Amino acid sequence: MSVQEKLKALLKYLKIVAITGSSAFCVYYNIRQTCKTINNIVNPKVIDRENKREAAYIYVDDPSYNRTFQVEYDKATRQSVGLARIWKSLKHSLAWRLLWLCRHGNKDQRNIALEQLASFKNNKVWDCCKLAQAMDENTAVLLARTRGVDLRYFLPPPIHIRRAALSNELVSFKLRDLILAVQNVNPHCCIEHFLSKYFANVQEAAMESDSIPSKPDNICERDLCISCMDAIYHHVTLFNCKQYDEDHSIKKLINMGLLPILAETMLRNRNDPDCDLAVLKVLTVLSVHCNLLLDFFKNGLIGELARLIRSKDIRLSSSAAVCLANLSGEYCYRPGLYLLHPLYRTTSATACDTLLVHGLRGGVFVTWRQRDKKCAEPIGLIEVTISDFDCETCEIVQTPEKKYLDPDMQQVVEDLIEIGDEALLSDIEVVLHDIPIKALREPQSSNKFTANHKRLALNQEEEDKCNYTVCWPKDWLPKDVSNLRILGVNYWTSLSEWLERCPLQTADIATRASELVPALIDAGVGNKGTPVVWLAHSMGGLIVKQVLVEASQSNQQLLKKIADNTKAVLFFSTPHKGSSMATMPRAAAAVLWPSNDVRQLQQDSPVLLNLHKAFIEFADAYSWETISFAEAMPTLITAFKVPVHFVESFSADLGRGEFYQLPLDHLCICKPATRQSILYTTVLDVLQRVSNKQEELPYSNTVIDLLWWIFKTKVKEILETIDENHQTNDGLRWTETVLLNTFND
Missing domain, CATH: 3.40.50 (Rossmann fold)
Structure with missing residues (x-):
């Protein structure tokens, strides 16, 4: 075979390889782009949940569907016809897109998505359950710190915790085992005194594993649980370390299931402020380690914190705000430091830190x-001055006021009334107390x-x-x-x-x-x-x-x-x-x-x-x-x-x-x-x-400083505009903005 024939055969093989490789590359490229598009629309982690070995959340309390829930769902489905069904589907897709932005968007997009998602009202139960099921722990803790969020967005404690809360098993003995374990890690005389006072025969019970000591008769189960949680809080506060690997007491408590026991205690004593406060005191110490966020989320404690941050009791709301702020990683509030204001997440810069x-x-x-x-x-x-008070709420008689449709006219009328009242008080001095x-x-x-x-x-x-x-x-x-x-x-x-x-x-x-x-x-x-x-x-x-x-x-x-x-x-x-x-x-x-x-x-x-x-x-x-x-x-x-x-x-x-x-x-x-x-x-x-x-203006001493400040401000605005244009695909379209204004209050 001549050299020319060999070159022709080689060129033929190269053509076949080139055509086959280019076709394979085109197919691979299209498949990859399709998968990428699907991942932007559907969260792949939700599909992968079935392959996990760990326990997963479910929506209902029982394996069988609730008949009332199903009837309500069928009724709403039959009523959603025509334009109403299209309108609801748009709202549903917008909520899922906002959830996606909460997880993958930049800081500004995430803040907007959180505010808009929290402002959704009149949601159906199944819509909230679907969003709660797809929500990750980072989005959940940020949403819990957003004012006005629907509490149905958060998953309740898992079903095994809810079933344990309905059983007759004493939680005090579970807490006693935790106290014994943490006492072995870091011995302390206060814990020893507590055990000898409330669990007198605990030493004999430790040696005899089959015997169960009797509960003290001079204290009820609720008060004993509160005392046990106070003992745990006292111990972990004394031996608290900023690094989780060095905090041996908290590591021992987490490994023994402290968080499920605390969630069970809150379910057993629902709307009990003293019990909630005892649990929150322990959670504030645990939340210093933000790596425990996933454990908080799995045990349904994020939803409980979102509920307690709305409490009118300042002790509960402040402690819940500290827990959520620590878990979100924004700040680290150590034990003894309480966040009084703002309780919720804010995007405004702090003008002043006020410490009491x-x-x-x-x-x-x-x-x-x-x-x-x-x-x-x-x-x-001896006794401490307490903050209990007997305050009689004044009965405010509201007189009907004449409202004007024009807001400018309403403002003018209010200003005239204020000017008139100030004129009447012109000859009077209001002396301060x-x-x-x-x-x-x-x-x-x-x-x-x-x-x-x-x-x-x-x-x-x-x-x-x-x-x-x-x-x-x-x-x-x-x-x-x-x-x-x-x-x-x-x-x-x-x-x-x-x-x-x-x-x-x-x-x-x-x-x-x-x-x-x-x-x-x-x-x-x-x-x-x-x-x-x-x-x-x-x-x-x-x-x-x-x-x-x-x-x-x-x-x-x-x-x-x-x-x-x-x-x-x-x-x-x-x-x-x-x-x-x-x-x-x-x-x-x-x-x-x-x-x-x-x-x-x-x-x-x-x-x-x-x-x-x-x-x-x-x-x-x-x-x-x-x-x-x-x-x-x-x-x-x-x-x-x-x-x-x-x-x-x-x-x-x-x-x-x-x-x-x-x-x-x-x-x-x-x-x-x-x-x-x-x-x-x-x-x-x-x-x-x-x-x-x-x-005030940060640079106002000289003309050069003023011009430099204006130049930096303009450059910052230009860079932000470029960034917004670059992130157009991840932002909100104008149609979605219209839908947001429609579905919000």
Whole structure:
């Protein structure tokens, strides 16, 4: 065979290979594009659920379909004919597309999709069940933090947990086994005391596996479960670690099934605030480890948190908000730090971080409540002043108002009414409450002791008298200052060593401040240039001073930002130079046996004086605004109503900044009765000035800085426009936008 014939045969083979390869490539390319298109429309993970070995969720409580559910579905199907069926199918496809954007879209698209998905109303049960079944854990926790979301979007606890909640098995013994296991990991005397008190024969039961100890007769099952959960919370709080691999107690509890037991407990005690609070306290510690999100989701706890964040009880809503914020990974709120506002997810930048620090025998949900009648009652030496109150809701008689179809006309009429009322009150001065009897140093603000808007002040006063609040910074400040983040600091205190306490909870001011610092850093306080304002009552002011001194002296960048961004500190009867009550005679000290918290507040203590001197130096260096309030009236203690001045005015005076001595006692010095109190108006004035400075133009010193700021803003807008055009296929089309406006309220 010649060379020419060999080349012809080779060319023939090459043609066949080229035609076959190109055909195969075309077929492969079309199949791949088809699969990619299908994956964009249908979630492949839903189809893969059948291949999983683990337990999956189901919609119904029983393997057989509910007859009522089926009849309702058939009735709705028969009624959906013609245009209505097409309209509902469009809504259904739009909801699924929004769910897809929640999982795969960028940050802006995800925020829009979450808001629109949460605003869907009048959904059928089966539509919510389908969306809940297809939803992943990351979308679920973000949707739970969105205001107004339908709770049917979240799966309930699995059926084996719901069946266990209907059984007669005692949950207290399950919790007891968990306590025993965690005690073996990290032994602690408090847990040993608890077990010996409520489970006296637990040691014998541990040796005899077949015997079941009898439940204590002096306590009911519900109260015993709450006590067990409090014991678990106490233990995991003491031995809590930020890294999950190092937190051996929590790892042991999770492996033994703590989350299913907590879900079962909430189902057994439905709508029980005390039980829900005990469960939430444990969940707040567990949520620090955001890698447990999938475990929360599988046990149906995301839906329970979405339910509790709507609670009117501030303890439940704040704890649920902390859990969801930790699980979403936005911030990390350690135990003892409560998120008071905003409870829900927000896209606005924080204008100011406001921190509340209580004093001795106080608490986040006790110290910062509105002044009520119980504040005037004498207090004891042992019991803690509680926040229970008897508030009679005012009966507001609503008079029919004439409404106009034209909103501009309605606004004009309202403005005329307001102008008329202000004219009637022109000759009257509305004086604020709690006028100081003594004031030192000229104030930096233009705050006055009379209301500027008289009609608004009178209306607010009547509204505050009718609507009692257990935390006035949470309920009042966001109404007057936007984009605030309010955090409450909670820590354990004691007055006497005669009282039961944990030996590991004895700490001085410096130790408490060092424990608070990492919690503030993890929460992002002062980060991104956000200004910080502190509100501190009594001993809490000393802790704040210690934190700021450590932050000023630190070389750590994140800790240094707290000192750099602190703008103001407000002290409510803080003993800067100590208290004479803590300096008691030796005979009285032998009887009362004051705790370490009281002993460190002795008058003219060298530790307090050195701290005071260091704080004054850093306050002048960083130009912190300081305002001090002092008590002028004695506090009645014991049933004999013994008048006692806890903090004298000379000790409450910081020596710099504004100083006011008010006609209030030690307990009421941080509790305004209404928004027309000097206490509230002073705090509001500081926050408004700090927030307004934050919103000002960042570069306004020179013309060059101004032009540079305008140039950067324009470039940012152009880049965002290009990004939106690039993401057109993943965004919302104009038709879908019309449908969103149609199906929303």
